[in-house]
Amino acid sequence: MYYTYILKSIKTAGAIYIGHTSDLKSRVSQHNSPNNNGYSKRHAPWAVETYIAFADEKDAKTFELYLKSSSGKAFMKKRLISNEFREALEKFNNGRIKNRVSVA
Numbered sequence: 001m002y003y004t005y006i007l008k009s010i011k012t013a014g015a016i017y018i019g020h021t022s023d024l025k026s027r028v029s030q031h032n033s034p035n036n037n038g039y040s041k042r043h044a045p046w047a048v049e050t051y052i053a054f055a056d057e058k059d060a061k062t063f064e065l066y067l068k069s070s071s072g073k074a075f076m077k078k079r080l081i082s083n084e085f086r087e088a089l090e091k092f093n094n095g096r097i098k099n100r101v102s103v104a
Helices: 024-032 038-043 057-067 070-080 083-093
Strands: 002-009 016-021 046-054
Touching: 002 024, 002 057, 016 024, 016 038, 016 057, 024 046, 046 057, 057 070
Parallel strands: none
Antiparallel strands: 002 016, 002 046
16 A cells, blocks of 8 residues: 655644655654654654555555645645644745645
8 A cells, every 4th residue: 555645743833744655654753753854854743634545656646746736735725634734734824835835
């Protein structure tokens, strides 16, 4: 199985990370590792908000790329995240480029 996942930061309300992997537990651990770099490290620790399983890796990657597109972000906000997280995401994006999501 392959997973497309949406992580929410526990530290920074509204910070989001979208990626894909074949081992979700391990990948979340990597994002939360003190040895991690960049965006992931600045907003760690992370928790899984949503994940979707695919039989094919290509489908998981394609869906990840879709969620990072304009229409995919709208779909994600409407269907894949909780109302509480949606509100935090809007506050986090206030004053920033509205469609900015971290690239895995």
